[in-house]
Amino acid sequence: MTTTKKNTIITIGREFGSGGREIGQKAAKALQLECYDTRLIQMAAEQGSMNADVLSSVDEKRASPWLYSYSSSGDYITNPQTGYNISMNDRAFHLQSNVIQQLAQRESCIIVGRCADYVLRNFKNVFSVFIQADMESRVQRIMSKYDMAEKEARAMIKKMDKERSLYYNYFTDKRWGRPDGYSMILDSSKLGVDTCVNMLCALMKSGSQQ
Amino acid sequence: MTTTKKNTIITIGREFGSGGREIGQKAAKALQLECYDTRLIQMAAEQGSMNADVLSSVDEKRASPWLYSYSSSGDYITNPQTGYNISMNDRAFHLQSNVIQQLAQRESCIIVGRCADYVLRNFKNVFSVFIQADMESRVQRIMSKYDMAEKEARAMIKKMDKERSLYYNYFTDKRWGRPDGYSMILDSSKLGVDTCVNMLCALMKSGSQQ
Numbered sequence: 001m002t003t004t005k006k007n008t009i010i011t012i013g014r015e016f017g018s019g020g021r022e023i024g025q026k027a028a029k030a031l032q033l034e035c036y037d038t039r040l041i042q043m044a045a046e047q048g049s050m051n052a053d054v055l056s057s058v059d060e061k062r063a064s065p066w067l068y069s070y071s072s073s074g075d076y077i078t079n080p081q082t083g084y085n086i087s088m089n090d091r092a093f094h095l096q097s098n099v100i101q102q103l104a105q106r107e108s109c110i111i112v113g114r115c116a117d118y119v120l121r122n123f124k125n126v127f128s129v130f131i132q133a134d135m136e137s138r139v140q141r142i143m144s145k146y147d148m149a150e151k152e153a154r155a156m157i158k159k160m161d162k163e164r165s166l167y168y169n170y171f172t173d174k175r176w177g178r179p180d181g182y183s184m185i186l187d188s189s190k191l192g193v194d195t196c197v198n199m200l201c202a203l204m205k206s207g208s209q210q
Numbered sequence: 211m212t213t214t215k216k217n218t219i220i221t222i223g224r225e226f227g228s229g230g231r232e233i234g235q236k237a238a239k240a241l242q243l244e245c246y247d248t249r250l251i252q253m254a255a256e257q258g259s260m261n262a263d264v265l266s267s268v269d270e271k272r273a274s275p276w277l278y279s280y281s282s283s284g285d286y287i288t289n290p291q292t293g294y295n296i297s298m299n300d301r302a303f304h305l306q307s308n309v310i311q312q313l314a315q316r317e318s319c320i321i322v323g324r325c326a327d328y329v330l331r332n333f334k335n336v337f338s339v340f341i342q343a344d345m346e347s348r349v350q351r352i353m354s355k356y357d358m359a360e361k362e363a364r365a366m367i368k369k370m371d372k373e374r375s376l377y378y379n380y381f382t383d384k385r386w387g388r389p390d391g392y393s394m395i396l397d398s399s400k401l402g403v404d405t406c407v408n409m410l411c412a413l414m415k416s417g418s419q420q
Contacts, residue, residue: 127401132389177389179342184409185395191337195416199394202412206405 011116016160017138020131027200037112044095062170063087118172137189218417221326226370227348230341237410247322254305272380273297328382347399
């Protein structure tokens with residue numbers, strides 16, 4: 001399966017608090033393209049005829065390793081095709097993966113998170129970008145964004161990075177944030193948000209010419 | 211010490227065989243700027259009234275840790291200001307550092323290797339780029355460039371990366387190739403040389419607007 005020649009996709013992985021989502025949205029706006037992030041949940045829910053709030057609660061999280069042993073809370077569902085139980089997290093991942101592949105076949109776009117680089121690994125013209133930033137910049141960004149004390153912001157960053165890493169490493173055969181897995185890594189604390197946006201725009205234009 | 215407002219400098223660190231030098235040269239040409247790499251040796255030799263061939267033999271290498279214990283071969287020289295012996299490698303590094311700082315004050319440019327990111331750490335508008343590539347692409351590039359068998363190419367890549375890493379880690383307080391040390395990392399095997407060149411051009415233009 002490959003994209004049509006004109007479609008170029010940029011996927012964005014990002015450290016929590018690095019501004020990755022904002023950078024993706026601003027670049028998409030400048031390029032007059034769509035940036036898909038949390039709304040992939042809504043699209044996946046519609047495609048799977050599922051409740052978006054339920055899917056949202058497991059978005060970008062892997063299932064607990066204890067789920068199949070102890071859970072009786074409805075955290076898993078039965079796959080109608082196989083009869084096997086699968087976790088809600090797995091279901092969310094597979095539904096979102098279908099949506100991501102359909103989008104990549106349809107249009108040039110930017111996709112934030114959801115292991116999109118891995119989901120589109122067999123597509124052409126897909127560029128995987130990772131956005132990082134130093135801890136102090138991330139703490140400042142999170143404190144300001146969520147009106148949060150420094151200690152809480154640091155704890156939230158640690159927790160979210162761990163969740164994203166566990167999620168990515170569970171669903172892919174790569175390691176989250178490891179430089180050899182990406183086409184381009186940008187440090188938003190060194191470059192600034194505007195230059196990161198310019199880099200994504202240049203990448204999309206260069207990719208479209210190939 | 212800072213550059214004048216109009217000067218923007220891109221420094222390039224690079225894995226051996228990643229095409230980093232070629233990318234720097236092509237970007238400089240497209241931008242109508244200079245790219246400084248091995249010719250920094252000639253400039254350093256002129257500034258220090260030294261033999262360029264001698265300096266070239268220690269270019270981008272740290273001194274052997276055994277030098278001061280055993281050497282009697284003239285691999286070190288006496289610093290006329292302090293009376294202390296210093297290695298030829300240290301002398302080459304300091305001369306090149308002076309040249310690099312003078313260049314950064316004078317003009318926007320691209321500088322390949324020579325710990326230029328660290329040498330210019332207190333300058334404004336300096337963007338440190340690292341260029342990497344997967345091993346197979348690097349082997350192919352080196353085999354073709356030096357008309358070399360695969361086994362020799364792999365050995366040469368390993369040796370050169372080790373030398374560059376030892377050199378960088380000795381003269382700076384950072385770790386060669388570690389992603390948190392760079393503004394931008396490009397994978398030339400995933401992006402292609404032309405897109406890497408476009409990224410450097412976009413970075414130079416974006417940096418110049420700041």
